[in-house]
Amino acid sequence: MRSGFVSFVGRPNVGKSTLINRLVGTKIAITSDKAQTTRNVIQGIYNDDDSQIVFVDTPGIHKPSNKLGQILNKGAYYSIEDVDIVCFIVDAKAGLGRGDEYILERLKQIDKPVILLINKIDGLSKDEVFLKINEYKDLYDFKEIVPISALKGNNTDELIKTIKEYLKDDIKYFEDDMITNRSIKFMIGEIVREKILNLTKEEVPHSVTCTVEKIIKDKDKNIINVAIIVDRDSLKKIIIGKNGQMVKKIGTLARTDIEELLKTKVYLELYVKTIEKWRDREKYLSELEFEDFME
Secondary structure, three states, X not given: OEEEEEEEEOOOOOOHHHHHHHHHOOOOOOOOOOOOOOOOOEEEEEEEOOEEEEEEEOOOOOXXXXXXXXXXXXXXXXXXXXXXXXXXXXXXXXXXOHHHHHHHHHHOOOOOOEEEEEEOOOXXXXXXXHHHHHHHXXXXXXXXXXXXXXXXOEOHXXXXXXXXXXXXEOOOOOOOOOOEOOOHHHHHHHHXXXXXXXXXXXXXXXXXXXXXXXXXXXXXXXXXXXXEEEOOHHHHHHHHOHHHHHHHHHHXXXXXXXXXXXXXXXXXXXXXXXXXXXXXXXXXXXXXXXXXXXX
């Protein structure tokens, strides 16, 4: 038995959450093309006959421009320090950017194995992939370089084999049937937030959060109340939409995923709330999901 903790780090939108969902085999981390979708440190648990790997999905590391950005980076940096292996993920199609260089400087300060994952190789030829490997290999003393496609699953089996070579622990941290350290309430709230981000695009910022207030079991279904919290009335109007059409669409899409998660019928009620006072807003931003991060 080999085991250990592996952190995925990279700039926003390189596919960290998509990869963790692929490796665990279940959607535990929400995905969106909006940068910084992941706001929390989320653990996904991979089990097979001879290993247990705890993957840590983190917010995209970036140069913060506000308080929320500072909090997201803090969570990502924490994960780098407290794991056995770091997987640095880059976007093969986007190429090397300043964000990647920013993270590499941080990685030079740690003393643990760093594996480079060149993601989104689907659509690239073998020659193009080889050129990408050459582009990155001299930037840092990577223990391994593994080209993958998190979306298509290309080379992910090879990634698992590679990671196993660097696992040093020999104990099982979680039961075999556990796939994440996150609570059902947290995952439901994140599903709703994903639909908001995907449907509203740039209109709604990352400060929106979703909190499950009640889960009531009623015969063959669950009645779930979710509060959608925003920091100003203009965002509340966007999320509700004309004649309530947007919030209805958010609820319809979220309910489908929640039913898949819970394996039961769901009646979903969404409420949109505004934090009006600036002081409350600052407190909200500084503590945003931080109690979950500290678990």
